[in-house]
Amino acid sequence: MRVLAIDTALDACSAAVIDTAGDRVLASESREIGRGHAEQLLPIVESVMKKAGVKFDAIDRFAVTIGPGSFTGLRVGLSAARGFGLVTKKPVVGISTLAAFTAPLITQDQAVPVVAAIDAKHGNLYMQMVGAGGRTLITPRAAGLRETVRAVALGPVRIVGTGAAILAAHWPAKAPPPTLVEQRAAPDIEWVARIGAVADPAQAAPKPLYLKLPDAQPPASARIAQR
């Protein structure tokens, strides 16, 4: 199966084409850009398709990160992936950034749980904790730094993500220290493709995973008194 994966949910703008036959990465490109995903994504897709040397209609499936991350950023990837799916009528699967962070570590070593942490600013994190066999111990959520530390610093864990360093810096002195702190700006795009290849399209809809409500308040009324 040939998978085109894209990720724009965090600081990187990435795309990769893999062929699951022989687990081959046909092409992969990731640029840490911070902003401007809407401009750079399609040129990057164009570039990896060219390098991969496959026609667009030879792609069997599209995989896209759905967040949590930058609201605007994740919508860039989702819009593109859903646009691709619409035209080609091929499945589009959504992969959470948290799952994409944990997958390579769990594959390496199943024994020590992995905490994926993404900096959600203002002392908050998006986080998920995964244990042996990829089993979810804490479901994806937005949580305060302290609350997260309390929930995860109970035994040896590995931490990964854009919030890994922050989480490690707030680790309680009494708790067993993390056995690995992997600070990453974005998931490995090749892993997004690999998870995308095995995801069930019926279970992995390409829908945003915001984990936070929009910041909006109904305005105070300034109307004139009525009879």
Add this chain to the structure above:
Amino acid sequence: MLLLGIETTCDETSAAVVERAGNGSGTIRSNIVLSQLDEHRPFGGVVPEIAARAHVQVLDEVIKKAMEKAGVEFSALDGVAASAGPGLIGGVIVGLTTAKAISFALEKPLVAINHLEAHALTARLIHKLDFPYLLLLVSGGHTQLVFVEAVGAYTRIGTTRDDAIGEAFDKTAKLLGLPYPGGPAVERCALDGDPKRFSLPRPMIGRPEPDFSLSGLKTAIRLEAEKIAPISRQDIADLCASFQAAITDVIVDRVQAALQNLGHSGKTPNAIVVAGGVAANRTIRNTMEELAISLRLPLVIPPAELCTDNGAMVAWAGAERLALDMTDPLDIKPRARWPLDIGPAPVGNSA
């Protein structure tokens, strides 16, 4: 030529398929518009993040419906057009990125459309209309007088110095406790009102420069309402009618100022065109008709559903541009601000 058009700059998610014949005439094959009114109503206005979330949730289905209704396959398209601004950037990004993806997958040209240009050219979709013409563009976000000389050649000759006309309608509605959206609510209420009961100011009237200024009018409404508070239903109707009368007087005067301004520079429009969401207002339409008759100038006002935001106008603008080989690269930048008379959108990550 067959164009898909995508519109997501504010609170309407829309996709349409429009055909442009070799002789320049247009046919709307489909025009699906999904309004987000219900999502924004509790907030009394459009909330950008809520709008962006709603666009990404439904856009691909809206496009699918537009294609099905038009009865065409993606492979039959000659190009893909999307509003690339101006507007709420979160929504613009969703629409433009989707269009880029479709364009890339189909290997068909992308046309990035200035939303205001789409409004400006709609008249040519429904009417055989030659350039140049004077455009009065009136919506919730814009109030402009534009001289339209050709596709891509627009000269803004007047604009608002503060509020847009649609904004003035919305603020008046809010003040009087009328439901959201304010424009249609004020219009409905005004039907039962006396337009002469309150003497409201007509800002800018008589001034040679064809600009608008509407914030003072809004303040005047507030003062009049406060004087007689608590206000009755009839008071509200009279305030709405008086407000609308002031707005239409201002519009008539400003359009005439624009024509004089054009006359001084030796330019003669073939027609007056009114576009934008506020052009759906019956009183404004009627007033413009009377003005056009008195000036002996043809008047074109698209039907209400093509005045409010819609994909057909974007598809049509895309067809007009594509017919002139005006296409855009895949790294074109979505823009929150994009004045109509300042060149094409920049590419790359420049800001």
